[in-house]
Amino acid sequence: DGGITQSPKYLFRKEGQNVTLSCEQNLNHDAMYWYRQDPGQGLRLIYYSQIVNDFQKGDIAEGYSVSREKKESFPLTVTSAQKNPTAFYLCASRGGTSPLRSNEQFFGPGTRLTVL
Amino acid sequence: KQEVTQIPAALSVPEGENLVLNCSFTDSAIYNLQWFRQDPGKGLTSLLLIQSSQREQTSGRLNASLDKSSGRSTLYIAASQPGDSATYLCAVTPISSGSARQLTFGSGTQLTVLP
Numbered sequence: 001d002g003g004i005t006q007s008p009k010y011l012f013r014k015e016g017q018n019v020t021l022s023c024e025q026n027l028n029h030d031a032m033y034w035y036r037q038d039p040g041q042g043l044r045l046i047y048y049s050q051i052v053n054d055f056q057k058g059d060i061a062e063g064y065s066v067s068r069e070k071k072e073s074f075p076l077t078v079t080s081a082q083k084n085p086t087a088f089y090l091c092a093s094r095g096g097t098s099p100l101r102s103n104e105q106f107f108g109p110g111t112r113l114t115v116l
Numbered sequence: 117k118q119e120v121t122q123i124p125a126a127l128s129v130p131e132g133e134n135l136v137l138n139c140s141f142t143d144s145a146i147y148n149l150q151w152f153r154q155d156p157g158k159g160l161t162s163l164l165l166i167q168s169s170q171r172e173q174t175s176g177r178l179n180a181s182l183d184k185s186s187g188r189s190t191l192y193i194a195a196s197q198p199g200d201s202a203t204y205l206c207a208v209t210p211i212s213s214g215s216a217r218q219l220t221f222g223s224g225t226q227l228t229v230l231p
Contacts (some may be wrong), residue, residue, distance in 0.1 A: 033202055033218065042120070042205065042221030043160075050216060058218065073156075094217060103148050103167075103209055103217050106159040 003027070004108035006091050011113045013085065020064070021076045021089055021111045029095030032074040033105065035086040036060060045087075049074055078113065086115045120141045122222035124165075137191040139152045139206030144184045147209040147217065151180050151191050153201045154224070160196055162231045164191070192218050196229045203227070 013019045025032065031050045035043040045058030049068040063082025068074055078085045078092045091108040117140045129135050139149070148167045152160040164173045164180040166189070172181040179192040193200060203226045207219040 004159075027190075031217065040125070042222060042223040043219070044221075045218050048216055048218055056216065067171075088157075092160075104150065104162060104165045104218060105217075106162060107152075109159040112157070 001020065002098070002107060004091060005092055006089075006108040006111050008111060009109070011111055013113060013114060013115050016080045018077055018079050019113065021091075021113070022080070023074045023076065023091035023108060025070055025074075025091075025093045025108075026072060027093055027095070027106065028071070028107075029093035031094040032068070033092040033094070034058075034074070034076045035065075035090045036102075037090060037094065037110075043090060046076065083103055088112050118146075118208060118212070118220045120206060120208055120220050120222035122204075122206055122225050124225060125223065126228070127227040128228040128230060130196060131196060133196050133229075134192070134194050135154070135196055135227070137193070137204050137206075137227070139189040139191070139222055141187045141189075141208050142219075143210060144187055145211040146184065147211060147213075149180075149182055149189050150207045150209075150219065151178075151189075152207065154201075154205060154206040160205065193227075196227075198229045198231050201227055201229050 007022045008107045033048045043114040047066045049055035065077045092105045094105045151163045166182045177194040203224040205224045207221045
């Protein structure tokens with residue numbers, strides 16, 4: 001079964017703690033993305049990576065960090081510097097081989113992070 | 117900067133009704149437009165992808181149209197069912213995003229189909 005997995009589904013963080021959200025894909029896609037979703041709002045881009053060992057900041061990167069050591073994996077760390085981290089976090093990948101599908105993004109099931 | 121708007125924010129219809137969801141975007145320089153479905157607490161499911169050179173795409177009871185010159189897209193759902201209840205999100209890939217191909221999202225329309 002090809003797809004994107006995210007873990008954990010729910011995550012609770014105390015103030016001042018760093019937490020890491022996992023994202024794994026077996027679609028052989030080159031590009032991966034992290035989005036944040038707040039209630040009643042669209043998704044906003046945090047970070048993206050087009051290739052292993054390379055990543056770029058999105059619109060709201062402050063307080064977050066990522067790594068891309070393997071093609072399949074793109075973990076997101078929410079640091080204590082992120083002042084309002086409670087949100088729903090979605091990971092996506094892109095990279096279909098067909099020219100018509102190469103721009104289509106596929107999403108994981110999400111991780112809901114709550115700060116206690 | 118590209119902006120995507122979806123109106124209305126919420127819509128309730130009786131079962132069996134045909135309905136149209138609207139999406140507008142401010143910059144017509146896009147690679148494509150995607151419609152997604154999101155169930156409560158879940159990730160996004162891609163419904164339809166329309167390339168910038170296309171006018172419409174169809175999948176089952178869903179039909180999406182694209183009018184790039186006017187900056188509009190519609191998602192038509194035929195013979196709606198309670199199982200269609202979800203939030204529908206529209207997103208474009210601006211040409212300005214370059215090779216990153218990052219999406220710009222609307223805030224969604226929450227659809228409720230009443231039995």
